[in-house]
Amino acid sequence: MSTGKVSGFTLILVVIALLALAADALARTSRFNVEQAQTREQAGQILMSANIGFDFSEPVLEALDHGVPLTLVVHVQVRRTKAWMWEDSLVDEQWRYAIRYRPLSERYEVYRLPGSEGRDFVTRDAAIRALGELTDQTLISRARLDPDADYELQIKVFLDIEELPLPLRPMAYLTPSWKLSSGWTKWPLNH
Template sequence: MGATGVGTAARPRPTRRRELTWWLALSALLLAWTTLASDFRVTQVQTRLVEGTYTLDATVDYGFSPEALEALANGVPLTILMQLQVRRADAWIWASSVTDLQLRYAIRHKPLSETYEVYRLPGTTGRTFVTREAAIAALGEIKGLQLVDQNRLEPGVAYEVQFKVSLDIEALPLPLRPTAYLSGAWKLASRWTKWPLTH
């Protein structure tokens, strides 16, 4: 009878394990959904050597969520964090980068003139556009960005550019940040992409 009692007490364990497994799977799906909710994509990167300095041209597709676009329309500037690294193509993940850049660009709506402005921080002025679509397209066009001096690279060694863009939640107005941290609609970022550093 004692053995039967032990067996009875042990039966719920597989059920609890199944429930735990189900919740873990659901959490993983929700996390994946949150990640996939973002739609920033680095679609093209080209590098070239100009007077001893490697420069970069790139195209980024910014698929802002409806919530972010609504905030923009209501006068909230959106700040983009751009991260770029130049690394040896064969470097281990913990190896230091040759260069590590963090740049910030912003887009804002100016209600009085019904225009949009794109500018690089810490500046406060930039190019003005009549439509939101034109401003977002301009935000995604990077031209002639200086990456690294040629003399910092070893001859005959292959290097690559690693590139990521994301919406900087920390730059949002303070009252909006708690919602942004909890909502997948604000977790907007591209994946890290790798591109060869070429002449």
């Protein structure tokens, strides 16, 4: 009788440990990370530069290597620091970028949407690195900022499943390895 209680208890511990390991493995595999963001003023405009780390899952990389273009969205907001939830953002924009593999030329291409012309890369890793390097993107006119207020830059990056080819979308909606996002990060806006 006590053996059954011990085995049931042991089974529960094993299940909890396996669930914890699975959750940890899922959290570590395929995340996007806004590693750095900074702003500077130039000619009356506030410019942003950022480095984003893309850790794509294996199914996403496999699709890319088979010619499926991936659309990444960089959602950017400029808000007053400690703003109330219902306060409007001064900037609320979504910048769209794409990465694709061109099998005939054996090159990867990174470009900003709308458009289809971009920079070519020989390796996938070089293209992914370039995708994560945002340099001097115009955010807002300096004149729109109150000099006595503090502002913050909020950034979220995610894979846009809606832009995948139609046959891939159901699998992407149902599979965690396709739901890639950085979550929101906050950075001080220097002005």
